[in-house]
Amino acid sequence: MSRIRAIEAKAPKVHKEVLQNLQADRNALNDSSKKKEGPLLYKDEVEKQQIKELVHKLPKLDKIFEVHRKIGEGTFSSVYLGSLRQHSNLPDTEKRWFAIKHLVPTAHPARIEHELRCLQDMGGKNNVIGVDLCLRHFDTIVFIMPYIPHRKFSEYVGEMDAAELRRYMRALLTALRHVHSFGVIHRDVKPSNFLYDRQNGRYLLVDFGLAQRVCAPPAAPPPAHASSACKRPREEDDAAPGAKRMALDLSVRARATPVPVTPKSVPASGAAGGGACACAGAGGVCAACARRGAARAPRAGTQGFRPPEVLLKYPHQTTAVDLWAAGVVLASVLTARYPFFRAADDMSALAELADFIGTDALQRTAKALGRRVVSSSWRRGLCLRKLAMRRRGVAPPAAAPPCARCNLPAEQCLCPDDSISAGGWSGAGAACGFPGAAFALAARLLEPQPARRATAAEALRHPFFAAPDLPPHAADAL
Template sequence: MSRIRGFEAKIQKELLQTHRNGWDENCEKKSEGQSCYTKDDAEKQQIAELVSKLPRLDKIFTVHRKIGEGTFSSVYLGSLRAHSPLPDASKRWFAIKHLVPTAHPARIEHELRCLRDIGGKNNVIGVDLCLRNLDTIVFVMPYIPHRKFSEYVGEMDAVELAAYMRALLIALRHVHSFGVIHRDVKPSNFLYDRENRRLGLHGSSFLSYTIREVASKRLYRAHEPPAPQTLADLLGTGPLQRAAEALGRRLVTSSPRRGLCLRKLCARLRGPPPPAAPGAKACALCRLPRPHCLCRDEAVPAAEWREGAGVAGFPDCAFALAARLLEPDPRRRPSAAQALAHPFLAEARP
């Protein structure tokens, strides 16, 4: 029943948000005197074109609306036509992923094989059906109701965060056991149905690897790497340059950065800093009062922790694990299996 109530609440919220958006926000007039052409109209046209190119899809599913879009695909919410008379809470829902026609056949075949062999267990989303007509291909997968990561991350406590991280690492450990890495691990690819504690990793960017490729330093090369300056702000330029040197590369930056303290940063994101006392000493690096400083203390190793200590409701070992997982050198960064044995995740198990 909790799953049904959670789904009903999500549907009602989405309908309310659509109503609030209103006609005016979605309306885009091509020129003066022409009728409004809304985003809903554009989605309906895309859905109509999809089912016209793939008639079998229309016979099996009702395609309701677009729920996602990326470089290589668009994703739609669908339900079985046989379930049309049922209330929404009793229907079985699917994510229908339409691959762009320009995708290379080898890429499509590889992704489908990975979804078939790896998905469906250990928090990795599988595939229920694949339909193809000429260059129109869709993967039909289970749908997990979810919210944007930014909407709930600030509400998560240590217990929920540990469960979230454990589920993600279990999924990655499972993927790695097949000799495959996921090159695009990010919140939008790890769906979280918070109400019912369902999680699932999308496998849209699987990459097979061999022992030779690992030895040649190709492992954990990012599919969409963050900008080096973004990493430099968080980690500092020193760790990035040392990792590059260890991999036979050289990283040149416009200016050196010291990096931020994860513990201080978490405390700042969770609430305003305490007021600085009159006459309080300022940080020699950032010149801010000590309570406002986010600079990393090089004398305290980020990957070590103190028993019984914590920040903003999180134990110190949580920050130590985060520091280890952010290690830029892949040979020093723990594997998913090793991370699961870390005290923050091991001790918090129910």
């Protein structure tokens, strides 16, 4: 009982939004026969059955907690809202609320242990979620964690101003700096895993189910899932249709090691010539290359947030993986577009990336990683500032002449601004109410070469965070 009292003391007070959600659920259940259609009613019945099965398999959970409803679902877990059963007679305003994460029984035990250790070692500070209790009965395992009310990212991505974006990104980078200081890559940074309570200005980085040690070789950690045949959708995730959170390919069996391409055999432009390989720069594979072993590298993460090194199957990945994902989140806010990248597979994602950063930048990155990218067409790349103006409907100056490179009017041109950035992709220059430093920070986080990408500590020293912050909603009062 002392452990339960400790949980009760540490748990946060309920937010009004929680009460509103609970009341809405109760009203919906009472009026289900009048207002709900078949599919929605069936969904509620399925969730009720899942809760009933969970408490049946884990009797200790039912003795301590009252499980109210499902609040999230992913490939390897489901999350429910719960409160202490001993507080069942109290008003909702006085109850303590928890997120109850139920891991699927097929998850590898060593992977579960690794996630639990991450929560215990790193959680509870610097905007990283902790764990209050872990319960297990045979193959049924749940984590009891703090809960904060939050909305979907897609509901407010277009409402954030520069001050709120500065607070949001500072909180996210602070959490990543803390996680990276333990030598851990989160590997699944995205808005649905960074909970944001807008009213109270609280943040939590959650879901360490795919976390990986930096020092571990690609084949060292246990598999994230015993079988990849069963995939379940994530309802809390606003990602593009068809997006998946891929399990780590971490089997410890011996496999053929990919042979990296030597720099002299990879032309910077992707054209043939000057290399030892007969298919260098060609749209095909020669017999020598066909005999090479398949490239193996960690691919865990959500489609749309994977950096070039993951798409190119570079085996020696670092914490820079998380910084790229943070840059995608920043670009989503600047452009009011979510998800920012919409490709459903790795090849389409590479093509989308070439459109964004340019073919030359992508080929330079591939060369630096010992890979080769052959493209059937050439892309110049885009200017994030111009893209943000286009997406937000902000017109350029009336006197702006047509672009000399694409011959399009100024309001349609997305070509990189060479006066801002000499390299293909540019992101500086104030636009849409955001300072130029915000676009410059996005350029540092979305650097395609991981060795040159800003770390979390470096990003927090960026001039974008030098401006004084207003407290939440202070701008509304001015």
